[in-house]
Amino acid sequence: MAAFRLHVFILLTGMFTSLVAYANIEVNLPTTVEVKDGVYQIQVSKMLDFYLDTTSQYSINDISSPEFQHKFQKVTDGHVVYDYLDSDLWMRLTVSNKQSDHNQSWYFESWGFDIKKFTFYFPNPDGSFHENTAGFSLPFFERNIHHKNFNQFLDVRPGETKTYYFKVQRTYNQEFSFYVRSNERFLSHSLNEYFLLGTYYGVLILILIFNLYLFIKLKDLLYLYFPCLIFACIWFSLGRDGLGFQYLWPGMPWINKLNNEKVIELLIILATLLFSNRYIQKYTKSDKVFKATIWAAFAKLLLFLSQIYVYEMYYINYLTITFLILFIPFSMGLYTLAKEKIYSWSYIFAFACLFLVIVYSYSKTIQLFNNPVLNWYFVYPVIFIEMILFSFSIFKQIKFLQDEYVNANKERTLVLEKNNQLTLQLNSKLKEKVKARTEKIEKMASDLAKKNVELQTTNLRLEELNAQVTQMNKFLEENNKELKMSVQVTTKDLALMKGLDFEDFKKVFPNKEACFQFLSELKWKDSFHCKKCGYNKYNEGANFGRRCRNCNYYESPTVDTLFHKLKFPIEKAFYILYLTNRKDVNLSLNEISEILELRRETCWAFKNKINLAMEKVNHNKDLSGWETLALVHLD
Incomplete structure (x- = not known):
């Protein structure tokens, strides 16, 4: 069983x-x-x-x-x-x-x-x-x-x-x-499908081009921010329907990854904030709206970076914060316009469309229709209506500004008419004053004519005196020039023959250029002959040296002199040579070193060089000046 x-x-x-x-x-x-x-x-x-x-x-x-x-x-x-x-x-x-x-x-x-x-x-x-x-x-x-x-x-x-x-x-x-x-x-x-999309993009591009034309003509940033917003929406649409991938970047699929809701949304919101602020500022200047716009743009940028690199929030929380960022400057702008009794319903409804675009494009789970194609393309007519409404708000603003301009012209015309009336009254009074003034001036002119004759006679006499003074000045200048040359020659002779201290000596030889000039004139006082080729024609070079015109050899004033290869300022060497040749002055090396601010060894070495030169030419201090030792060459 x-x-x-x-x-x-x-x-x-x-x-x-x-x-x-x-x-x-x-x-x-x-x-x-x-x-x-x-x-x-x-x-x-x-x-x-x-x-x-x-x-x-x-x-x-x-x-x-x-x-x-x-x-x-x-x-x-x-x-x-x-x-x-x-x-x-x-x-x-x-x-x-x-x-x-x-x-x-x-x-x-x-x-x-x-x-x-x-x-x-x-x-x-x-x-x-x-x-x-x-x-x-x-x-x-x-x-x-x-x-x-x-x-x-x-x-x-x-x-x-x-x-x-x-x-x-x-x-x-x-x-x-x-x-x-x-x-x-x-x-x-x-x-x-391509025809409808082409119409959609064509209208947006026409609006973009028209606003760029206004920007070029009017140089107003409003007409640059709005094309930026249109461009962001076009880019968003091209990335959403695939036409951008088909026609603009077919070989670069990595661009498709940039067309995500976060990047496009950031561009749309930043462009909208800038456009909205400029739109408000053209009606009425408001620092509060401007500051709120800057802070909103900065907050949106931080939120975007946080979503990408730090922490990605749930999209509902993210959208809520985004709406607050947009709503604060938007509401402040509306309040500012309302205070001025300015209302733009197209601007308000365009912003409402923008909010709908952001919500609908960011959340792909929202389904308004049973047809997914309609759900996907629903955002396109919303963008289209948004751009049309923003354009209407711009046209309304242009009309408002034109009315303001017309009213301002009327007020200016009234002011000009009043000014013209005042001008006519003033002109009549001025004519009477001008007539009286003219008679007075004519009388003064006759008096001035008489005095002018007297002045012309006086001028002729002054011109004769001026010619005499000019001749006397010319004579005095020539005498003064000769006197200066005489003083310079006398001073130099004193430096060569009499006793001068270092300060007075520096007045005669104040710098190295004066020393080089003196040495050059002393060295070639008779004539110049090139040491290499013997040619006697030269061109003057640096430091009063001479360059042979035949072989281009350059000879310095210090070559084959006592100052050849000198290691300290030549004007100080001149003074040491000058002191050595004097009989009435007997300064020690320490005193010379202190006066010239040179090391004692330097002074001793050059003084020893002078003594060797004296021995070489059998120099006599009583009969010869110190300049004769300057041309002594020691091997």
Whole structure:
């Protein structure tokens, strides 16, 4: 009995296991997308099967193997699976073409530019797969179809059923939007999308160019900050829809990583703060708004750096702080305008659009519509409206400034009219005074004419006296010049013959130039002959030396003299020579050293050199002056 129960239990267990296995097989059968006549587009986002490879170790051969097919699950949500951002997400697409039209071709489109890596596998007739990889982290031209989205041609003919696989690597929990489109629908959809985006960018660029033109003409920073804001929004849009990657930096995918919400948001907020401050300042000067703007920009920059390098806050907290940073100078500016009774609703609503752009672009989880394409592009019309509203606020400000200018002109005209009336009154009074003054001046002029005749006569006499004085001055100058030369010659003779102290001696030979000049005149008083070639023509060189015109040899005044290779100032050597030749003065070496501020050994050495020169030429102090020893050359 026990054995029978055991057999029954084993039989029932086997049947239950078979049923469960069969149920699993039924549940995990591939989801098939059927292409029928009259159908041109199918959204297949939830008609796929997926497998999450958490270890990222499986290849296409493993994934496509029959024993692996039951591991796929049906896609029930546009996000497919949340989190697991570091894992490979495999998806399976089975397409069955049941059309009768053989001229129809089909494309698979993965909408959305910001998929990190998208690898599509095409089945080959031999059972293998052809691989094509794209993504915002790879060069754009590696794609089979050069389109901002990920598009693949499905070579599935009528009556055929093919299974495609693709592997996705994500950077955030994005909602996927996959379509199977006919060739005509694919082209019309692409053209319409590019046309609308081109219109969007065209309007923004026109507004940017117009404001740059105003900046060049008016030299006002308001029309430079606003283009900076427009440029930041254009850059944000180009990085969001993929057109920048397709047309501007296709070979530099690393730029796509710069187009994240933090960098773009920082540029937009800084440009908005500068633009808003300048907008307020053009209405009314406010130091408080200016200081609040500077502090807000500095705080935003610190918050950005903290998010990147220090600590990344939860995005709701981050957005709250960002709103406070923007709201404080914005509210202060509105309060300042309200005090002046200036209201600009376009400016207020433009700021509201800016807040919506920041929230919506930073948080990719906000879903206002069921269609992910509409959710993604919703920020574009908001930016468009924001730029239009800011432009309206600028136009309104220009009109306000024009009205202010017109009113100022009116006030100035009234002031000018009053001034003209006063001027006419003053002119009438001035005419009477001028008439009386003119009569008085005419009388004075007749008197001055008489006195002028007298002055001319006096001037003629003064000119004669001046000529006589000039002749006398010329005569006195010539006498004075001769007297000065006589005094110089007499002084020099005194220096050569009589006793002078060092201070008086320095008046005759005050510096080395005077010594060199004296030595040059003494050395070549007869004539000059070159020591090298004997030529007698020369040019005067430095320190009153002479350079031969024939061989270009330069000879210094000290060469072959007592002062050759002198190691201390030559004017002091002159005085030592002068003292040595005097009989009435007998100074010791210490006294000479103290007077000339030279070392005793230096004075002794030069004095000894003088004694040798005296012996060489048999010098007589009574008959010869000290200058005769200057030209003695000692080997």
